[in-house]
Amino acid sequence: MKTVDRYRKGFTLIEIIVVIAIIGILASISVVGYSTWRVRAAETSIKNDLNSVKAAMETSRNRDNGYPTVLPDTVKASSGVTLTYISGDANSYCVEGVSTVNAAIKFTLKSATGEIKSGACLSDALQFVQENVVVNSDRFNADWANYTGAISYEIEWRINGGSWTGATALPSTYQKTGATSGQVYDIRIRANLNDGSQSAWSEIVTVTIPEPAITLAGVCSMGGSEQ
Structure with a gap:
């Protein structure tokens, strides 16, 4: 049992x-x-x-x-x-x-x-706008905000739609002298980064070099009257 x-x-x-x-x-x-x-x-x-x-x-x-x-x-x-x-x-x-x-x-x-x-690519272009360019009758001055990771910058310009030319290894400002009045300049900037790469080019800023201002002294030298 x-x-x-x-x-x-x-x-x-x-x-x-x-x-x-x-x-x-x-x-x-x-x-x-x-x-x-x-x-x-x-x-x-x-x-x-x-x-x-x-x-x-x-x-x-x-x-x-x-x-x-x-x-x-x-x-x-x-x-x-x-x-x-x-x-x-x-x-x-x-x-x-x-x-x-x-x-x-x-x-x-x-x-x-x-x-x-x-990580990701740095796809954002360096910010560069019309207000960052000051134009005179024989030159233009350009400046731009610092870009993260930049060790230097490049600026390029072309005249009246021609070929690009420019300068390298710049700080965050540049002055182009010897410009001719009436010429149209397209300007762009990019940053050289500390990892050996470069940022994308900025948006193109287009400016026209103005004619020299006529001063009172200039009028007198051409035979004009101060009266």
Whole structure:
């Protein structure tokens, strides 16, 4: 005949709590480990894609004597990655790679250094507006606000829509002398940054050099009367 031990008991409340706590800890470790793995996988995909961008951009430059201003057609982003051409010209570029799962996972590729780094491209152009230019009959004076990370600046101008020319390694102000009255100057500025790259060009400011003002002394020298 089977007997039942009336003194036999199940798990105590404390034992159940301990087991639940252990399961929770193990689950947390698994979640953290999985999250870390996903972040690393996303970072690896972005970096691999940006290395592909770098190779494609160099191929285009060697073929066309300059970088393209869009991503080459041969560049294909991996699943879960978005590649964006942020700024550049025939001589430089900056491209961002971002995870579509976690937008905080972002890397950039800058042609100036050729390195892939965490963060975003500095896409904002240096702020430079009409009020920052003072024009006289034979010159113009330009100044601009400091740009974050700048170690020097470049200013360029073109006359009556011609070719760009300019000066480099400037502080935050510049005076162009020898201007001719009646000429139209387009002026733009950009910053040279401490990581070896450059900001985008500012908006173009257009000014016209005025005719010299006619003074009383000038009128008299031409035979005019002071009366």
